[in-house]
Amino acid sequence: MPTIQERIDWIADTVRRRLARHGAVVQTSGGIDSAVTLMLAARALGPENVLSLFLPDAATGPETRACAEAVAEAAGVQFVEKPITAAIEAQQPVSEVAEIVRGYFPDYDPNLDAYSLDLAGDISARLGSQVYHLAVGRRHEEASRRKVLKAHDLLKLMAYQNRKQRTRMTFAYGEAEARGWAVVGASNGDEIETGFVVKYGDDAADLYAIGDLPKPKVYELAAELGVPQLIIERPPTTDTFALVQPQTAYYYVLPAAVQRRLIEGDDDELSAIAADAPGWTEASLANLRRSLRTTVTYINTRAFINDTEETA
Numbered sequence: 001m002p003t004i005q006e007r008i009d010w011i012a013d014t015v016r017r018r019l020a021r022h023g024a025v026v027q028t029s030g031g032i033d034s035a036v037t038l039m040l041a042a043r044a045l046g047p048e049n050v051l052s053l054f055l056p057d058a059a060t061g062p063e064t065r066a067c068a069e070a071v072a073e074a075a076g077v078q079f080v081e082k083p084i085t086a087a088i089e090a091q092q093p094v095s096e097v098a099e100i101v102r103g104y105f106p107d108y109d110p111n112l113d114a115y116s117l118d119l120a121g122d123i124s125a126r127l128g129s130q131v132y133h134l135a136v137g138r139r140h141e142e143a144s145r146r147k148v149l150k151a152h153d154l155l156k157l158m159a160y161q162n163r164k165q166r167t168r169m170t171f172a173y174g175e176a177e178a179r180g181w182a183v184v185g186a187s188n189g190d191e192i193e194t195g196f197v198v199k200y201g202d203d204a205a206d207l208y209a210i211g212d213l214p215k216p217k218v219y220e221l222a223a224e225l226g227v228p229q230l231i232i233e234r235p236p237t238t239d240t241f242a243l244v245q246p247q248t249a250y251y252y253v254l255p256a257a258v259q260r261r262l263i264e265g266d267d268d269e270l271s272a273i274a275a276d277a278p279g280w281t282e283a284s285l286a287n288l289r290r291s292l293r294t295t296v297t298y299i300n301t302r303a304f305i306n307d308t309e310e311t312a
Helices: 004-018 032-045 062-075 085-091 094-102 121-127 151-179 189-194 215-225 256-264 267-275 282-300
Strands: 024-027 050-054 078-081 113-119 132-138 145-148 182-185
Touching (some): 004 182, 004 215, 024 151, 032 050, 050 062, 062 078, 094 151, 132 151, 151 182, 256 282, 267 282
Parallel strands (some): 024 182
Antiparallel strands (some): 113 132
16 A cells, blocks of 8 residues: 555646646545545645635535635645535426425425435345435434335435535536646545445546545544544544435445445355345345446446447
8 A cells, every 4th residue: 555655646746747737626525535635635736736625515514614624724725615506406406305305204394304315224134235214304413204215216316416426526627627737536445446426426536546545544544644633533424415424324334345345256255244244144245246336337337439349
């Protein structure tokens, strides 16, 4: 694994020599991944050549901005905030989303309440797939009620939520291209390898500063780089919904390290993986593996007309 200095040198070489760019834009979410990425970029390119871009939407909590500001100050870089709520609303009115939620909770009030998509662990283990609950509660608090989602409604809500990541990347490239700079992505190795990214959203960047690192290593790097303690101590969150929700509740039906083993391993390893996945059988793990591999393939596939050869 590269040392910090080797990683810094690689970022500088990639941005300046290979991409011929003069600086970098990093989307800061108030989380550990973007904080580490920002600190690395500032060291590699100089703080004056790095922009911390904070792109809140209607679901973003107040503590998120405080964390984003803190790491920008620690890195010594410029901090720019551009709300994206209006851009998302122009694509799809939030009232349409509220109607879907009211189909499960008729008293849902988007002015007071919020929703999230939470994995149903026991059902997922039984069926061998990622089954979701629709959860609701007061804004920026924990969920108080849950119901299993129908597949077609899950797709609609996922599609709406993914607009946020794609909108943010549009803003990021707008800022970067106006300066002749690069976009440095903050996805970590666990997210990239398990498919926990949005296609053409947070997977769209010119380079990934920590794209090889599992989450525990990101925390080690954060301590060495001097990332503010309030960010290091903050529980990992998707910052996607206006409810309290850890990342594990949204995507990792199994621990990230176990999901990586499941995706990358062979069938004869299922029994060993099952020992680290309480409640899961080898059969259900095999079903989950197929689903996760399909997700990773979908995200990584970029089809072109010359990808396949015509046969007579």
